[in-house]
Amino acid sequence: xxxxxxxxxxxxDRDIRVAELIRTLELDPALVVVECDGDIVxxxxxxxxxxxxxxxxxxxxxxxGG
Amino acid sequence: MLSIAGRKFASxxxxxxxxxxxxxxxxxxxxxxxxxxxxxxxxxxxxNDPSDDIMSVLDREKYFFLPNTSGARDAxxxxxxxxxxxxxxxxxxxxxxxxxxxxxxxPDPVETLKAAEVLVKEGFTVLPYINADPVLALRLQxxxxxxVMPLGSPIGTNQGLLTIHQLEIIIEQARVPVxxxxxxxxxxxxxxxxxxxxxxxLVNTAIAVAQDPVKMAAAFAKGVLAGREAFxxxxxxxxxxxxxSSPETGLDFLR
Numbered sequence: 001x002x003x004x005x006x007x008x009x010x011x012x013d014r015d016i017r018v019a020e021l022i023r024t025l026e027l028d029p030a031l032v033v034v035e036c037d038g039d040i041v042x043x044x045x046x047x048x049x050x051x052x053x054x055x056x057x058x059x060x061x062x063x064x065g066g
Numbered sequence: 067m068l069s070i071a072g073r074k075f076a077s078x079x080x081x082x083x084x085x086x087x088x089x090x091x092x093x094x095x096x097x098x099x100x101x102x103x104x105x106x107x108x109x110x111x112x113x114n115d116p117s118d119d120i121m122s123v124l125d126r127e128k129y130f131f132l133p134n135t136s137g138a139r140d141a142x143x144x145x146x147x148x149x150x151x152x153x154x155x156x157x158x159x160x161x162x163x164x165x166x167x168x169x170x171x172x173p174d175p176v177e178t179l180k181a182a183e184v185l186v187k188e189g190f191t192v193l194p195y196i197n198a199d200p201v202l203a204l205r206l207q208x209x210x211x212x213x214v215m216p217l218g219s220p221i222g223t224n225q226g227l228l229t230i231h232q233l234e235i236i237i238e239q240a241r242v243p244v245x246x247x248x249x250x251x252x253x254x255x256x257x258x259x260x261x262x263x264x265x266x267x268l269v270n271t272a273i274a275v276a277q278d279p280v281k282m283a284a285a286f287a288k289g290v291l292a293g294r295e296a297f298x299x300x301x302x303x304x305x306x307x308x309x310x311s312s313p314e315t316g317l318d319f320l321r
Contacts, residue, residue: 006110025113031121032111033154040153058110060150062120064092065107065136066082066221066248066270 001053012051019046021057033060068265070243071159071191071212073130077102078260079290080132080245081283082270089123091279096129099273099283103266104129105161107136108151121155132193134161140174141181148185160185161215161247163195171221175202179209186210195247198229203236203244214240215268217248218259222271224251227258237263253289260293261301 001014005021012021018041022029034041035058041049051057068075081101086092096104106120124131133151138144144164152158162185164177178194179202185192191212196202198216206214216236219225226249227233237244243265250256256267269286276282 006113008113025111027111028119028122031119031154033108033150035150040149042153043155059113060108060154061111062106062131062133062151062154063109064083064086064120065134066084066105066268 001051003051003053003055003057005057006059015050015052017047018049018051018057021051022046022059025059027059027061031061034058035060068243070193070265075102075130075266077287077290078266078294079256079287080105080247080266080268081273082268083120083124084270085274086279087274092274093123095273095279095283096124097283098280098287099269100287102128102130103132105132105134105268105270107134108147108154109137130159131157132159132161133157134195135163135181136165138164138181139166140164141177141184144177144181145184148181148190149188152190158189159191159193159212161193161195165221173197173217175199178202179205182206182209182211193245198232198236200232200235200239204239207240207242211242213243213245213265215245215247218246218255219249221248223249224272225249226251226255230258230262233259233264234262250286253285255289256286257289257293257296260290261296263297266290 037056068078077100079101080103081096081099082105135144135147138147148160164174165171166174173195182192182194193213193215194206194211195215203214219228245266246259246264247268250269251272259267273279273283
């Protein structure tokens with residue numbers, strides 16, 4: 001199925017969970033925050049939260065700033 | 067010792083972590099600044115370069131992270147960024163900044179107050195970045211802000227305390243700590259802010275883009291310390307007429 005991840009379309013496995021997506025992208029789950037269709041997915045729900053066809057996913061992390 | 071929302075800080079210099087040429091230089095400069103509080107920003111993960119993450123670079127045992135809402139142009143965007151920052155594990159502290167105009171990066175007072183009211187209700191410890199407006203500072207204090215962060219001059223301009231007279235009023239009126247933020251381009255600017263009674267200063271650009279950021283960080287640390295000590299020592303008032311430093315007696319033999 002297709003999702004939109006950080007503004008780009010991406011082909012992923014059907015019903016992929018957030019935790020799997022993070023692993024696929026080689027990100028550290030302890031350092032990112034996920035927003036799915038406008039709602040924050042808390043870290044405890046990474047393993048259980050499944051994405052749907054057309055889900056809009058945003059991944060954020062801290063960078064240097066003033 | 068400086069206390070904000072019940073938390074003690076030995077250093078009155080807060081350091082920004084943006085604009086450094088490398089993580090290695092940033093770490094050394096922050097170390098040299100003696101800062102305990104460091105600001106960070108929240109951004110989309112760059113999926114082409116996911117390693118660019120500050121939490122894996124700076125030791126969170128050693129530094130207290132103050133996430134900012136930089137990039138927010140209205141209250142809704144700031145609230146969204148705040149909630150995301152908390153979810154990533156940034157804690158409840160927040161440097162609230164709402165800057166609608168990228169050219170001036172001046173903070174929007176109405177949207178900042180609106181966002182502060184929402185975020186205080188949600189349990190955030192809110193430190194709003196504001197123009198040096200004494201009325202707004204009081205309004206934010208009444209809304210539950212843990213400190214106020216008025217600007218000396220616009221972000222990244224190195225112009226120092228263009229707002230000094232309003233800063234003095236803010237400091238005189240405030241019941242919460244005043245952290246002078248933005249525009250401090252030299253240690254003397256930081257020292258002046260501390261001399262007039264600011265509780266702390268936040269410096270980023272002047273350190274990060276210096277030829278030698280580590281040396282500049284140490285220089286700012288000294289400036290902040292000198293200014294604070296002068297404030298505590300009690301500065302003399304300005305006079306229009308001279309006042310002799312040497313005795314005016316014992317001069318009878320001259321005339």
